Amino acid sequence: DTEVTQTPKHLVMGMTNKKSLKCEQHMGHRAMYWYKQKAKKPPELMFVYSYEKLSINESVPSRFSPECPNSSLLNLHLHALQPEDSALYLCASSQELAGGTYEQYFGPGTRLTVT
Amino acid sequence: AQSVAQPEDQVNVAEGNPLTVKCTYSVSGNPYLFWYVQYPNRGLQFLLKYITGDNLVKGSYGFEAEFNKSQTSFHLKKPSALVSDSALYFCAVAMIKAAGNKLTFGGGTRVLVKP
Numbered sequence: 001d002t003e004v005t006q007t008p009k010h011l012v013m014g015m016t017n018k019k020s021l022k023c024e025q026h027m028g029h030r031a032m033y034w035y036k037q038k039a040k041k042p043p044e045l046m047f048v049y050s051y052e053k054l055s056i057n058e059s060v061p062s063r064f065s066p067e068c069p070n071s072s073l074l075n076l077h078l079h080a081l082q083p084e085d086s087a088l089y090l091c092a093s094s095q096e097l098a099g100g101t102y103e104q105y106f107g108p109g110t111r112l113t114v115t
Numbered sequence: 116a117q118s119v120a121q122p123e124d125q126v127n128v129a130e131g132n133p134l135t136v137k138c139t140y141s142v143s144g145n146p147y148l149f150w151y152v153q154y155p156n157r158g159l160q161f162l163l164k165y166i167t168g169d170n171l172v173k174g175s176y177g178f179e180a181e182f183n184k185s186q187t188s189f190h191l192k193k194p195s196a197l198v199s200d201s202a203l204y205f206c207a208v209a210m211i212k213a214a215g216n217k218l219t220f221g222g223g224t225r226v227l228v229k230p
Contacts, residue, residue: 042222042223090158101164108156108158
């Protein structure tokens with residue numbers, strides 16, 4: 001099973017709302033990632049977790065808060081977002097981080113619209 | 116700094132003809148190179164990777180890529196394109212950082228295969 005699942009598929013939220021994006025994988029991968037992707041652009045890395053610990057934060061605004069409750073789950077908590085945060089949010093996982101040789105498996109994404 | 120360039124925004128090809136999507140890279144040290152494909156409103160799917168070894172790498176769905184160190188290129192190829200190959204293709208290089216590693220993507224190339 002090489003599947004990464006994400007919920008919800010679509011999310012519309014106001015600028016004062018609090019919402020969460022969820023990601024799950026059952027491949028035994030120990031590295032998990034959040035990306036943001038604007039239309040017709042490449043994904044931009046936001047956060048990396050390795051063995052359930054935050055490994056990389058690409059200077060993401062604090063209105064995005066990641067959480068890794070266990071090795072299979074990854075959440076992204078959203079609060080006080082701006083319209084420019086509207087994008088496709090992708091979750092990915094890989095076997096490990098070590099050496100950069102492991103491919104990442106991506107979920108289908110959550111299409112977020114901030115009104 | 117590591118970077119990846121995809122010089123063509125779009126490639127048009129007739130079904131049954133060979134397909135080539137170009138990628139050049141700039142890295143310090145050994146490159147770890149990847150190709151991903153993204154269908155509309157979907158996440159990225161891993162196609163193939165070059166880590167070491169043979170310069171010709173075979174991947175999913177009949178795709179292959181040729182690593183050329185002297186030209187710093189990693190072009191994606193398919194001998195006979197299908198209409199279903201129409202999608203957005205991303206080349207990526209793994210960047211090794213102290214806290215882990217990240218993928219740096221090229222800008223993407225849209226492939227349109229016409230019947």
